[in-house]
Amino acid sequence: MSKVVIVPCSGIGKSYGTVAREGAYVVTEDLRPDTTQRVPLSLLVLGDEQAHADVVGAPSITIDGCKLACATKMVTESGGTVAHDPSAPLRASLAVLDVYRRHRDLKPAGIAELNEGGQKLAQALAEEVVTLVDALSTADSLPLSQNDGGGAGDGGQNA
Numbered sequence: 001m002s003k004v005v006i007v008p009c010s011g012i013g014k015s016y017g018t019v020a021r022e023g024a025y026v027v028t029e030d031l032r033p034d035t036t037q038r039v040p041l042s043l044l045v046l047g048d049e050q051a052h053a054d055v056v057g058a059p060s061i062t063i064d065g066c067k068l069a070c071a072t073k074m075v076t077e078s079g080g081t082v083a084h085d086p087s088a089p090l091r092a093s094l095a096v097l098d099v100y101r102r103h104r105d106l107k108p109a110g111i112a113e114l115n116e117g118g119q120k121l122a123q124a125l126a127e128e129v130v131t132l133v134d135a136l137s138t139a140d141s142l143p144l145s146q147n148d149g150g151g152a153g154d155g156g157q158n159a
Contacts, residue, residue: 002058003037004083004133007075009065009096010041015108016096017065019118023096023125024063031130035137044074055080061132062093063125069093083136094132099125 008024011017028038039060043051056079062071072093075082082093100106100121108118 003035004032004136005055005058005060005075005080006036006038006063006129006133007041007044007055007060007071008038008063009071010045011065011070013111014065015111015114015118016100018111018114019096019100019108019122019125020063020065020071022114022119022122023129026123026126027129027133031126032133036133041071041074044078052078059083059136061129061136063129064093064095066095066097069095083132094125094128096121096125099128 006024006028009017009020011020024038028036037054037058039051039054044055055075060075060080060082062069062075062082064071072082100108103121103124106117106121106124107115108121109115110118114122
């Protein structure tokens, strides 16, 4: 199986965007470097051919920082697939705010450098992503959706 592609939010200037990127780094560099690869959202937006080929050729896990769900939308608009199990709870499009709701004690602050709560939230996010990566790695063929652009609803609270 090809590597699972992780596409995080690029919400520059937003704490939740920073949490998304930091969580993706933890997964791709520390926790699952052999089974994952990170594709920057900015490269998809710019039409980078290699980034496009990466998301088209492998299942993707998106990490959205706000309700706009840009990572999920760009993967699907690029012809990629956001892996998911329609019977839930496995859905490979994660929203940082949803993870925050499960860990309310980890309030992120900071942009260039996250506070301790933000760093711990990024770690919690990474652990949820790893659960999805492991499920995708063991379930050779989970259903894939090319129209899975929702679900990152944070009510506009991308602080």
